[in-house]
Amino acid sequence: MDMDIRIPIGLLFAILGFILLAFGLYSANDTELYARCLGRNINLWTGVTMLVFGAFMLFFSLRKKKTL
Amino acid sequence: MVETFSLSIIDYAIMAIYFIFVLGIGWALKKYMKSSTQFLEGGRSMPSWITGLAFISANLGALEVFGMGASGAKYGLMTAHFYLIGAIPAMIFLALFMMPFYYGSKARSVPEYLKLRFDEKTRGFNAFSFAIMTVFASGISMFALARLMEVMLHWNFHYSIIASAIIVLVYTYLGGLKSAIYNEVLQFFLIVIGFLPLVIIGLQDVGGWQGLTHQLDIVAVNKGFEAGTWTSTWKYLGSSSTNPMGVDWIAMFMGLGFVLAFGYWCTNFLVVQRAMAAKSMSAARRTPLIGALPKMFLPILVIVPGMIAMALMSMPEKGLQLIGNNGQTDYNMIIPTMLVHYYPTGLLGLGITALMASFMSGMAGNVTAFNTVFTYDIYQSYIRPGKSDAHYLKVGQFATIFGVAVSIGAAYVAANFNNIMDLLQLIFAFVNAPLFATFLLGMFWKRTTGNAAFWGLITGTFAAALHYSVTIAEGKGGWLAHLVEYPSAMAQGFWTAIYAFTVCLILTVILSFSTKQLKSDADLTGLVYSLTPKTKDEPGIPWYDKPVVLAVIVGAISIILTIIIW
Numbered sequence: 001m002d003m004d005i006r007i008p009i010g011l012l013f014a015i016l017g018f019i020l021l022a023f024g025l026y027s028a029n030d031t032e033l034y035a036r037c038l039g040r041n042i043n044l045w046t047g048v049t050m051l052v053f054g055a056f057m058l059f060f061s062l063r064k065k066k067t068l
Numbered sequence: 069m070v071e072t073f074s075l076s077i078i079d080y081a082i083m084a085i086y087f088i089f090v091l092g093i094g095w096a097l098k099k100y101m102k103s104s105t106q107f108l109e110g111g112r113s114m115p116s117w118i119t120g121l122a123f124i125s126a127n128l129g130a131l132e133v134f135g136m137g138a139s140g141a142k143y144g145l146m147t148a149h150f151y152l153i154g155a156i157p158a159m160i161f162l163a164l165f166m167m168p169f170y171y172g173s174k175a176r177s178v179p180e181y182l183k184l185r186f187d188e189k190t191r192g193f194n195a196f197s198f199a200i201m202t203v204f205a206s207g208i209s210m211f212a213l214a215r216l217m218e219v220m221l222h223w224n225f226h227y228s229i230i231a232s233a234i235i236v237l238v239y240t241y242l243g244g245l246k247s248a249i250y251n252e253v254l255q256f257f258l259i260v261i262g263f264l265p266l267v268i269i270g271l272q273d274v275g276g277w278q279g280l281t282h283q284l285d286i287v288a289v290n291k292g293f294e295a296g297t298w299t300s301t302w303k304y305l306g307s308s309s310t311n312p313m314g315v316d317w318i319a320m321f322m323g324l325g326f327v328l329a330f331g332y333w334c335t336n337f338l339v340v341q342r343a344m345a346a347k348s349m350s351a352a353r354r355t356p357l358i359g360a361l362p363k364m365f366l367p368i369l370v371i372v373p374g375m376i377a378m379a380l381m382s383m384p385e386k387g388l389q390l391i392g393n394n395g396q397t398d399y400n401m402i403i404p405t406m407l408v409h410y411y412p413t414g415l416l417g418l419g420i421t422a423l424m425a426s427f428m429s430g431m432a433g434n435v436t437a438f439n440t441v442f443t444y445d446i447y448q449s450y451i452r453p454g455k456s457d458a459h460y461l462k463v464g465q466f467a468t469i470f471g472v473a474v475s476i477g478a479a480y481v482a483a484n485f486n487n488i489m490d491l492l493q494l495i496f497a498f499v500n501a502p503l504f505a506t507f508l509l510g511m512f513w514k515r516t517t518g519n520a521a522f523w524g525l526i527t528g529t530f531a532a533a534l535h536y537s538v539t540i541a542e543g544k545g546g547w548l549a550h551l552v553e554y555p556s557a558m559a560q561g562f563w564t565a566i567y568a569f570t571v572c573l574i575l576t577v578i579l580s581f582s583t584k585q586l587k588s589d590a591d592l593t594g595l596v597y598s599l600t601p602k603t604k605d606e607p608g609i610p611w612y613d614k615p616v617v618l619a620v621i622v623g624a625i626s627i628i629l630t631i632i633i634w
Binding site for chain 2: 003005009012020023024027036037040042043046050058
């Protein structure tokens with residue numbers, strides 16, 4: 001097998017998730033920014049989701065390396 | 069006034085990181101592209117979860133996303149038919165009954181199967197029409213992306229065309245089909261995460277599902293339909309006059325559910341190619357079934373935003389204005405408009421990246437299907453047969469460049485249609501609808517002859533064009549006469565498909581009885597149902613990997629979903 005696609009997917013989601021999470025924390029008090037999305041910090045929540053998904057992909061890639 | 073916004077550094081960073089990964093995947097696969105099989109067929113080595121996600125992702129191009137968003141607004145939840153009756157039965161049929169012939173025979177493409185089963189001219193017709201269709205589809209994707217970037221971000225139209233062409237070219241040229249498939253999987257996840265927040269926030273904004281239903285009831289009544297028309301699927305299909313789509317249940321069931329769906333999912337090499345790249349027969353058969361699982365839930369991502377937008381547009385206090393509407397409503401702009409309306413800096417970058425990803429997957433899917441058909445079915449058959457594999461690998465790479473170059477031309481041609489989905493339906497109806505009759509007869513009736521298949525196919529395609537020429541809907545068609553007027557272009561498309569299929573089926577049967585079968589039973593082994601040993605699963609695969617078990621699960625879930633949203 002050439003390349004485990006879970007690694008690039010996991011990495012991309014982890015990196016983008018981290019960026020959104022960090023930006024979400026940084027801008028947490030910026031009510032003007034989040035006025036358009038009903039005051040919810042959706043950067044933060046999307047970031048967390050992506051980070052978890054990315055970690056999940058990487059975890060499975062490492063654990064099941066032999067089977068693929 | 070259209071909402072003003074601008075991208076910040078963080079949005080651009082997200083885009084840039086994504087494109088680095090896209091190109092990186094192509095780059096990393098470059099060293100494996102040593103044979104035409106690796107480059108054009110992905111080496112037939114991939115597990116089914118990858119090919120399964122690519123199977124639906126290749127179809128989840130931006131045209132699909134925009135068209136479905138537009139239809140979600142215009143027709144409501146009824147659009148979900150494209151994801152249930154218009155996809156699932158066909159995907160199950162492909163997995164259980166047709167994949168053994170595609171994967172089990174020596175065919176490397178759908179046209180090549182036609183060559184083995186029928187004759188050279190049937191393959192030639194299919195190969196050429198398919199090749200034209202793929203470049204055209206890729207061109208439309210490119211055009212739509214560039215126009216969107218122009219309207220939304222004020223990017224230069226020509227630069228966008230060139231930039232998207234180069235990115236797709238680089239990763240498909242470097243890594244071939246495998247690179248396209250891997251990127252489709254990546255794009256699939258990105259599209260899901262990029263659009264999901266939109267649905268959640270949008271639903272909250274209209275007051276949840278109940279608020280949405282309430283608001284769409286008002287919209288429906290204002291348009292002269294019963295309340296509830298926008299939030300049901302089969303309920304108002306009794307007659308074509310009681311629903312905004314203008315189709316009745318016969319047209320829906322036969323036109324979309326049978327002819328168009330089976331024609332698309334079972335014979336379109338663009339999607340079948342993904343399954344053929346799987347590592348084993350059972351993996352190939354699982355591919356459409358694994359794809360079907362997320363497919364059934366995609367309406368939440370692509371149709372519900374359209375419905376939300378429709379509701380919001382009827383609530384002036386919400387201030388939703390479609391991007392780029394010069395006095396008229398361009399429903400295709402719904403998804404991008406909603407992204408801009410709701411997404412703050414950061415998530416906006418992700419949303420736009422997801423949009424770009426879906427454009428790219430639409431383009432790359434077509435380009436990789438084109439280069440395979442061009443190399444094996446056109447070049448190797450008609451231009452230079454009998455060369456070394458290294459030669460065909462070179463040709464495949466050249467065809468990739470050629471395909472992208474022609475798509476750029478097609479991008480500049482494509483412009484005049486309001487609802488892109490209608491145009492695609494039209495093309496599918498002309499080329500794909502009769503095709504399924506040919507495959508059905510070819511795979512399950514050994515008497516079907518090559519001459520019958522060819523002339524049946526030609527006449528079926530001609531019948532489609534003729535039907536379109538003598539009927540009119542929304543001002544389209546009717547070049548020759550106005551015998552029938554359909555309430556919508558969609559109804560016209562469904563009926564065009566039904567006529568084309570019927571003409572092809574009947575004519576092929578008649579001609580098969582009156583022409584000689586030139587193929588012996590031995591020639592047809594592995595290509596026709598009655599002459600092929602029953603496909604057995606590889607020994608020792610767990611129950612959940614068995615195609616039949618998966619098919620039952622997929623079928624059951626789709627029936628439950630259909631009842632829930634009846």
